[in-house]
Amino acid sequence: xxxxxxxxxxxxxxxxxxxxxxxxxxxxxxxxxxxxxxxxxxxxxxxxxxxxxxxxxxxxxxxxxxxxxxxxxxxxxxxxxxxxxxxxxxxxxxxxxxxxxxxxxxxxxxxxxxxxxxxxxxxxxxxxxxxxxxxxxxxxxxxxxxxxxxxxxxxxxxxxxxxxxxxxxxxxxxxxxxxxxxxxxxxxxxxxxxxxxxxxxxxxxxxxxxxxxxxxxxxxxxxxxxxxxxxxxxxxxxxxxxxxxxxxxxxx
Amino acid sequence: xxxxxxxxxxxxxxxxxxxxxxxxxxxxxxxxxxxxxxxxxxxxxxxxxxxxxxxxxxxxxxxxxxxxxxxxxxxxxxxxxxxxxxxxxxxxxxxxxxxxxxxxxxxxxxxxxxxxxxxxxxxxxxxxxxxxxxxxxxxxxxxxxxxxxxxxxxxxxxxxxxxxxxxxxxxxxxxxxxxxxxxxxxxxxxxxxxxxxxxxxxxxxxxxxxxxxxxxxxxxxxxxxxxxxxxxxxxxxxxxxxxxxxxxxxxx
Numbered sequence: 001x002x003x004x005x006x007x008x009x010x011x012x013x014x015x016x017x018x019x020x021x022x023x024x025x026x027x028x029x030x031x032x033x034x035x036x037x038x039x040x041x042x043x044x045x046x047x048x049x050x051x052x053x054x055x056x057x058x059x060x061x062x063x064x065x066x067x068x069x070x071x072x073x074x075x076x077x078x079x080x081x082x083x084x085x086x087x088x089x090x091x092x093x094x095x096x097x098x099x100x101x102x103x104x105x106x107x108x109x110x111x112x113x114x115x116x117x118x119x120x121x122x123x124x125x126x127x128x129x130x131x132x133x134x135x136x137x138x139x140x141x142x143x144x145x146x147x148x149x150x151x152x153x154x155x156x157x158x159x160x161x162x163x164x165x166x167x168x169x170x171x172x173x174x175x176x177x178x179x180x181x182x183x184x185x186x187x188x189x190x191x192x193x194x195x196x197x198x199x200x201x202x203x204x205x206x207x208x209x210x211x212x213x214x215x216x217x218x219x220x221x222x223x224x225x226x227x228x229x230x231x232x233x234x235x236x237x238x239x240x241x242x243x244x245x246x247x248x249x250x251x252x
Numbered sequence: 253x254x255x256x257x258x259x260x261x262x263x264x265x266x267x268x269x270x271x272x273x274x275x276x277x278x279x280x281x282x283x284x285x286x287x288x289x290x291x292x293x294x295x296x297x298x299x300x301x302x303x304x305x306x307x308x309x310x311x312x313x314x315x316x317x318x319x320x321x322x323x324x325x326x327x328x329x330x331x332x333x334x335x336x337x338x339x340x341x342x343x344x345x346x347x348x349x350x351x352x353x354x355x356x357x358x359x360x361x362x363x364x365x366x367x368x369x370x371x372x373x374x375x376x377x378x379x380x381x382x383x384x385x386x387x388x389x390x391x392x393x394x395x396x397x398x399x400x401x402x403x404x405x406x407x408x409x410x411x412x413x414x415x416x417x418x419x420x421x422x423x424x425x426x427x428x429x430x431x432x433x434x435x436x437x438x439x440x441x442x443x444x445x446x447x448x449x450x451x452x453x454x455x456x457x458x459x460x461x462x463x464x465x466x467x468x469x470x471x472x473x474x475x476x477x478x479x480x481x482x483x484x485x486x487x488x489x490x491x492x493x494x495x496x497x498x499x500x501x502x503x504x
Contacts, residue, residue, distance in 0.1 A: 107341075
């Protein structure tokens with residue numbers, strides 16, 4: 001295949017000194033030349049199926065506010081979903097909500113391996129390296145967005161605080177959320193660990209003993225630069241307050 | 253799931269001293285209780301879709317003749333095909349030739365991971381350990397069988413000598429085959445590397461710099477104990493002669 005001119009994963013704010021490490025697996029709807037556009041029309045390529053609209057912008061603002069490093073994929077999750085392990089069928093889905101992805105039908109093993117090697121592995125390696133080179137044990141926060149209407153059903157949840165088996169940071173954030181926002185904040189909504197969305201949390205957070213949380217924002221609430229900035233401020237303050245609360249509890 | 257009473261992979265002839273290491277990924281049509289029988293009827297469970305009939309018996313005879321260790325899976329390849337990487341759709345196929353495998357349709361990520369952890373990983377680990385603990389660098393030979401009629405088409409090839417990018421051992425065996433048998437021996441038939449069947453050769457052979465070959469025997473030729481013994485003798489003599497030839501060439 002044609003060599004991709006851009007790296008598949010990028011470390012934003014590499015000199016940051018804070019102990020939060022932000023991750024954005026679905027940051028981009030870029031389709032590298034070598035993989036083509038998977039036969040998708042323009043609407044599908046712009047849709048939430050291809051990426052998490054607004055998530056990277058929010059994550060970048062949070063990165064500034066928290067002085068946090070940010071690891072982001074630069075490739076559409078329909079090419080490879082960096083929040084899925086290689087054995088998951090959803091890593092290269094042939095269908096996503098109402099969208100069929102022609103270029104993901106009948107993939108050969110060699111084609112699957114190429115996606116893993118060229119999209120997932122660079123992301124995995126960059127995140128591993130960022131964690132292992134951290135001076136202080138980082139706290140992992142992955143930033144996502146979700147569509148307000150899924151399979152014709154409107155969703156009332158506005159911010160989801162998701163966790164796997166380590167609930168510490170999510171618990172603290174959920175307890176403090178009302179002090180920072182009037183939005184409808186819910187635990188493990190609109191997805192939860194049973195939907196396979198905690199892959200990054202598990203292999204980078206739980207495996208390394210790092211506190212971790214996954215944040216989902218309804219994408220209609222982060223459609224403009226102003227909204228992105230406002231939500232980022234709420235989330236940064238909330239995560240800081242939660243970490244402060246946890247630190248105090250440890251000191252007691 | 254229920255704990256499997258039998259190990260998922262077995263090392264036969266563990267005290268063997270020869271430098272050939274035999275592998276049989278499709279040795280068994282056993283369906284461990286924890287996974288159920290995948291909704292298959294008796295005919296499907298006995299068929300070549302579930303295992304390589306005769307292959308283990310041939311491999312065991314070869315193990316005796318060559319004083320060779322033999323690593324074999326004890327689980328049907330329809331539960332997990334140990335000659336496929338976890339990302340391959342064929343590792344847990346929902347369809348194999350004419351057989352549909354109901355228990356492999358709509359597998360969740362967690363179920364896929366359980367198969368990988370409980371069937372593939374023990375096999376992988378046993379083979380790695382056997383290779384890495386070998387005193388002398390082993391030569392890898394995987395033993396398979398294939399069905400005489402596939403999708404209604406009869407196959408004339410009787411023995412296939414398959415290779416990936418390291419052709420040394422296969423070349424030598426193909427050159428010497430007429431001295432040991434009148435059977436129809438072919439290179440990369442009825443499958444070849446493009447069919448994804450050289451996974452074991454690649455990750456254990458090529459990755460470790462070990463000479464390697466995959467041997468496929470048409471299963472109607474190894475249906476009885478007598479036939480299994482005879483074919484094993486031919487293959488053991490052929491592989492020995494080929495290794496002797498290669499050794500002489502190196503000495504020149």
